[in-house]
Amino acid sequence: xxxxxxxxxxxxxxxxxxxxxxxxxxxxxxxxxxxxxxxxxxxxxxxxxxxxxxxxxxxxxxxxxxxxxxxxxxxxxxxxxxxxxxxxxxxxxxxxxxxxxxxxxxxxxxxxxxxxxxxxxxxxxxxxxxxxxxxxxxxxxxxxxxxxxxxxxxxxxxxxxxxxxxxxxxxxxxxxxxxxxxxxxxxxxxxxxxxxxxxxxxxxxxxxxxxxxxxxxxxxxxxxxxxxxxxxxxxxxxxxxxxxxxxxxxxxxxxxxxxxxxxx
Amino acid sequence: xxxxxxxxxxxxxxxxxxxxxxxxxxxxxxxxxxxxxxxxxxxxxxxxxxxxxxxxxxxxxxxxxxxxxxxxxxxxxxxxxxxxxxxxxxxxxxxxxxxxxxxxxxxxxxxxxxxxxxxxxxxxxxxxxxxxxxxxxxxxxxxxxxxxxxxxxxxxxxxxxxxxxxxxxxxxxxxxxxxxxxxxxxxxxxxxxxxxxxxxxxxxxxxxxxxxxxxxxxxxxxxxxxxxxxxxxxxxxxxxxxxxxxxxxxxxxxxxxxxxxxxxxxx
Numbered sequence: 001x002x003x004x005x006x007x008x009x010x011x012x013x014x015x016x017x018x019x020x021x022x023x024x025x026x027x028x029x030x031x032x033x034x035x036x037x038x039x040x041x042x043x044x045x046x047x048x049x050x051x052x053x054x055x056x057x058x059x060x061x062x063x064x065x066x067x068x069x070x071x072x073x074x075x076x077x078x079x080x081x082x083x084x085x086x087x088x089x090x091x092x093x094x095x096x097x098x099x100x101x102x103x104x105x106x107x108x109x110x111x112x113x114x115x116x117x118x119x120x121x122x123x124x125x126x127x128x129x130x131x132x133x134x135x136x137x138x139x140x141x142x143x144x145x146x147x148x149x150x151x152x153x154x155x156x157x158x159x160x161x162x163x164x165x166x167x168x169x170x171x172x173x174x175x176x177x178x179x180x181x182x183x184x185x186x187x188x189x190x191x192x193x194x195x196x197x198x199x200x201x202x203x204x205x206x207x208x209x210x211x212x213x214x215x216x217x218x219x220x221x222x223x224x225x226x227x228x229x230x231x232x233x234x235x236x237x238x239x240x241x242x243x244x245x246x247x248x249x250x251x252x253x254x255x256x257x258x259x260x261x262x263x264x
Numbered sequence: 265x266x267x268x269x270x271x272x273x274x275x276x277x278x279x280x281x282x283x284x285x286x287x288x289x290x291x292x293x294x295x296x297x298x299x300x301x302x303x304x305x306x307x308x309x310x311x312x313x314x315x316x317x318x319x320x321x322x323x324x325x326x327x328x329x330x331x332x333x334x335x336x337x338x339x340x341x342x343x344x345x346x347x348x349x350x351x352x353x354x355x356x357x358x359x360x361x362x363x364x365x366x367x368x369x370x371x372x373x374x375x376x377x378x379x380x381x382x383x384x385x386x387x388x389x390x391x392x393x394x395x396x397x398x399x400x401x402x403x404x405x406x407x408x409x410x411x412x413x414x415x416x417x418x419x420x421x422x423x424x425x426x427x428x429x430x431x432x433x434x435x436x437x438x439x440x441x442x443x444x445x446x447x448x449x450x451x452x453x454x455x456x457x458x459x460x461x462x463x464x465x466x467x468x469x470x471x472x473x474x475x476x477x478x479x480x481x482x483x484x485x486x487x488x489x490x491x492x493x494x495x496x497x498x499x500x501x502x503x504x505x506x507x508x509x510x511x512x513x514x515x516x517x518x519x520x521x522x523x524x525x526x527x528x529x530x531x
Binding site: 029030032033034036037038039040043044047048050051054074075077078079081082085117118121122123124125126129130133134135136138139140143209212213216217226230233238242245246249250 | 292293295296297299300301302306309312313316341342344345346348349352388389390392393396397400401402403405406407409410411476477479480483484487490493494497500505509512513516517520
C-alpha cells in the first residue's frame with residue numbers, strides 16, 4: 001500500500017496583516033480628506049430637495065435656447081479648430097526635440113521632455129483664465145490657451161510614435177549619405193505622418209470638449225451661456241445647452257473617428 | 265489599356281483626391297478664421313504679460329505658508345483632498361456600473377449595452393459643468409467639487425473597468441461555477457483577483473486627471489487652489505499667480521510621477 005506523503009510541512013501562509021494595514025491606511029487617508037473638505041453626506045441628503053428641484057426644472061429642455069446659442073457654438077468649434085492647428089504647428093519642432101532617436105544630444109532631449117511635462121501639468125481652464133486676463137475676455141484667449149494645451153498632447157503622443165518607428169529606412173538613408181533634414185523628411189515623416197494626423201484629430205476631439213467650457217472663465221465660446229443660464233436658475237436652458245454640446249461632440253467624434261480609421 | 269496609362273490614371277486620381285482635401289481644408293480654415301471676432305488685443309496685454317513673467321521669476325514666497333488663514337499649502341491640500349475623496353466616490357459608483365456594462369458578465373446584450381450607454385452619457389458631461397450643478401445643490405465649496413469629480417470620473421472609470429473585465433480569462437470563473445460556486449463567489453474569487461491590477465492602474469490614471477480637474481474647480485467656486493488663483497488674477501497680484509501656478513505644477517508633477525511609478529509596478 002502506498003502512502004501519499006507531502007514533502008515536508010506546508011509552507012506558512014503569508015501574513016495578511018500588512019495588506020489589512022495598507023487598506024486601513026488608505027481608508028484613513030480618504031476619511032481625512034473627506035473631513036478636511038467638509039464632505040458631509042447629511043448636507044447632501046438635507047439638500048436633496050434642491051437636487052429634485054433642479055431635475056424637475058430641467059424638463060422640458062428649452063429647445064429655443066439652441067437657436068440663441070448657435071453662433072456661440074460655432075465660435076466654440078472655430079476656437080477648437082484654430083487652437084488645435086496652432087498647437088499642431090508648434091508641436092512639430094518640440095516632438096522632434098523630445099524623441100531620443102532623432103538628435104543624439106541627451107541633455108537636449110531630457111530638457112525638452114522636462115519642459116513638455118511641466119506644460120502638461122497645467123490644466124486647460126487655468127491657461128484660459130490666465131490668457132483671459134492678458135488678452136481680455138475674447139475667443140482669442142481661448143484659442144491661445146487651447147494652442148498651448150494642444151502642444152502638450154500632440155507632442156507627447158507624437159514623440160512616442162517617433163521613438164517606435166522602423167529603423168531600416170533611416171539606416172539606408174544614412175548609408176547613402178543623406179543629411180539630417182533629408183533624413184527626417186524622407187525617413188521619419190512618412191512613417192509618423194498617419195499617426196501624427198490621427199493624434200491631431202484626437203486632440204481636436206478633446207479641444208471641442210474643452211472649448212465648450214472655456215467661456216466660464218471668459219475665454220469665449222458657448223461656456224458663457226452656461227454661466228448666464230445658471231445665474232438665472234434657468235435649468236431648462238442648461239439642459240438644452242448640455243444636450244446641444246453633447247450632440248455636437250458626438251458628431252465631431254464620429255467624423256474624426258471615421259477619418260482616423262481610414263488613416264491607420 | 266497599357267499599364268502606363270493605368271498608372272497615369274491612378275496618379276491623376278490621387279492628385280485629384282489630394283487637391284479636393286486641400287480645398288476642403290482651406291474652406292474650413294477660411295470659415296474658422298473669418299468667423300472669429302477679433303476685437304484687437306487690449307492695450308494692457310503687454311504690461312500684464314511682463315508682470316506675469318516677473319511674477320514667475322520672483323513669486324510671492326510669503327504666500328506659501330501663513331499661520332493664519334489662506335495660504336498656498338492649504339489650497340493645495342484641499343485640492344488633493346478633493347481629488348482623493350472624489351476618486352473614492354467614483355470607485356464606489358464605477359465598480360457596479362462597470363460590472364453591469366461588461367458584456368461577458370451579463371446574459372443579454374441589452375443589459376451590458378444599457379450600462380455602456382449610462383457610462384458614455386456621464387463621460388460627455390464635463391467635470392466643471394457637474395460642479396456648477398452641484399454648487400446649486402450643496403452650495404459652493406470643496407464638497408460640490410468632490411461630488412462633481414466623483415460623478416465625472418465614474419463614466420471613465422466604469423468604461424475602463426468594463427474593458428478590463430471583458431479582457432479577462434473566463435477559465436477561473438468557469439471552474440468556480442463547475443465546482444458549484446454561486447454568482448457572488450464567482451465574482452469574488454474568479455473575477456476580482458484577475459481584474460484588480462487593471463482596476464488599480466485605471467484608477468491611478470484617473471487620479472492624475474482628477475488632480476488637474478481639482479485644480480481648476482476653484483475657478484468656478486468649487487473649492488481647492490483654483491479659488492486662490494482666480495482671486496489673485498482678479499486682484500492682478502501676479503507674483504501670487506506665479507507662486508500658485510508653481511505650486512500646482514509641482515504637486516501635479518509629484519502625483520504624476522508617483523502614480524506612473526506605481527502603475528508600472530502593478531502591471
